[in-house]
Amino acid sequence: MSILSVKNLSKSFALDGETIKAVDDVTFSVNQGEIFGLIGLSGAGKSTLVRCLNLLTKPDEGEVWFEGLNLVNQAEEMLREKRREMGIIFQHFNLFMRKTVRENVAYPLRIAGKQKFEIDARVDELLDYIGLSAHARSYPAELSGGQKQRVAIARALALNPRLLLSDEATSALDPVNTELVVTMLKRVVEDLGIAVVLITHQMEVAKVLCDRVAVMEQGRIVEENTVEALFLQPREAASRKLVRGFDENIPLEHFASLATGPVYRLGFRTDSVMRPLVSDISRRFDIGVNILAGNINALVSGDVGYLIVSFDDESEGVVAAIDSLKGQGVEMIRLTNGESQGILHHTKGGLVS
Numbered sequence: 001m002s003i004l005s006v007k008n009l010s011k012s013f014a015l016d017g018e019t020i021k022a023v024d025d026v027t028f029s030v031n032q033g034e035i036f037g038l039i040g041l042s043g044a045g046k047s048t049l050v051r052c053l054n055l056l057t058k059p060d061e062g063e064v065w066f067e068g069l070n071l072v073n074q075a076e077e078m079l080r081e082k083r084r085e086m087g088i089i090f091q092h093f094n095l096f097m098r099k100t101v102r103e104n105v106a107y108p109l110r111i112a113g114k115q116k117f118e119i120d121a122r123v124d125e126l127l128d129y130i131g132l133s134a135h136a137r138s139y140p141a142e143l144s145g146g147q148k149q150r151v152a153i154a155r156a157l158a159l160n161p162r163l164l165l166s167d168e169a170t171s172a173l174d175p176v177n178t179e180l181v182v183t184m185l186k187r188v189v190e191d192l193g194i195a196v197v198l199i200t201h202q203m204e205v206a207k208v209l210c211d212r213v214a215v216m217e218q219g220r221i222v223e224e225n226t227v228e229a230l231f232l233q234p235r236e237a238a239s240r241k242l243v244r245g246f247d248e249n250i251p252l253e254h255f256a257s258l259a260t261g262p263v264y265r266l267g268f269r270t271d272s273v274m275r276p277l278v279s280d281i282s283r284r285f286d287i288g289v290n291i292l293a294g295n296i297n298a299l300v301s302g303d304v305g306y307l308i309v310s311f312d313d314e315s316e317g318v319v320a321a322i323d324s325l326k327g328q329g330v331e332m333i334r335l336t337n338g339e340s341q342g343i344l345h346h347t348k349g350g351l352v353s
């Protein structure tokens with residue numbers, strides 16, 4: 001069952017006489033207990049979208065259904081109430097620097113008019129949960145980035161929200177602290193069964209947390225899929241940029257220049273990752289296959305891998321080998337045209353030459 005359902009949401013800004021469509025006709029739903037990733041490069045419109053979800057920014061058009069209520073039509077009083085059911089965490093933590101850890105976590109409870117004994121008990125519980133009881137009297141400046149983000153998570157959870165909005169929560173952290181915060185978010189979802197909208201430009205973070213992701217580019221969702229399908233067969237150029245991994249600085253032209261025949265991207269599922277697919281087809285069809293790049297990614301759903309390979313030519317053997325790979329469930333995307341070595345261009349719905 002979906003807890004959040006966004007329909008045809010749009011938001012534009014006027015800047016120097018020009019109109020910027022920061023969010024452009026966006027539609028998606030998030031299920032109860034799910035971590036839904038919204039991924040996109042800088043400027044894609046992610047933060048604008050998240051501010052539209054809790055109506056801190058009023059969308060120009062569209063609907064935001066949260067627990068059966070279209071927030072767009074609601075009066076400010078109802079919005080305040082609904083926002084309590086949506087926790088939010090940010091890249092730069094947004095903690096009160098002059099308040100202690102305890103006071104920061106207590107803040108939303110105080111604003112909600114809770115009694116002191118209730119606040120004290122809830123804050124103790126939350127500090128224990130995030131493992132920072134010993135830092136209750138510390139100030140944010142005395143904490144590491146990862147600890148600050150854990151305080152922000154505790155504050156966001158104080159009023160038992162049904163949904164957590166996370167806007168680049170790990171982007172300002174080093175890999176060790178990113179891992180700590182990622183682990184904490186996983187635990188929060190498992191323990192509390194809440195849903196998370198996880199906004200990030202880091203595929204590394206999305207792949208270990210999300211089942212489903214939407215890729216944003218220039219205000220639009222260009223591709224929505226399971227993380228596994230996105231890694232196996234990224235349909236759009238924007239998605240491919242985000243999942244390419246270690247070869248992301250190598251342009252497609254470079255692969256083409258290394259090859260005499262067509263270049264393909266092979267996407268493997270867990271069961272075929274470990275099989276010697278390439279040496280197998282090379283032997284069976286007596287063809288030359290060169291591995292240009294490759295990677296394996298551990299996702300929530302299991303391991304998926306990809307290889308970028310070039311074939312020596314487009315002989316019958318190569319055509320048969322490609323068919324055989326497809327028959328074994330390998331996702332094949334042709335990246336170049338072969339002899340002419342023209343690079344295929346991306347269009348909506350796939351690749352054309």
Ligand SMILES: Nc1ncnc2c1ncn2[C@@H]1O[C@H](COP(=O)(O)OP(=O)(O)OP(=O)(O)O)[C@@H](O)[C@H]1O
Pocket residue numbers: 013014015020021022040041042043044045046047048049201
């Ligand atoms: N208040 C505003 N006034 C004018 N333009 C804005 C405003 N807020 C955002 N924009 C523009 O909208 C577009 C989307 O910005 P947004 O901050 O939502 O992107 P983002 O995906 O969160 O980027 P980042 O990854 O850098 O945080 C950008 O072109 C930005 O300049």
Ligand SMILES: [Mg+2]
Pocket residue numbers: 046047048168
């Ligand atoms: Mg942003």
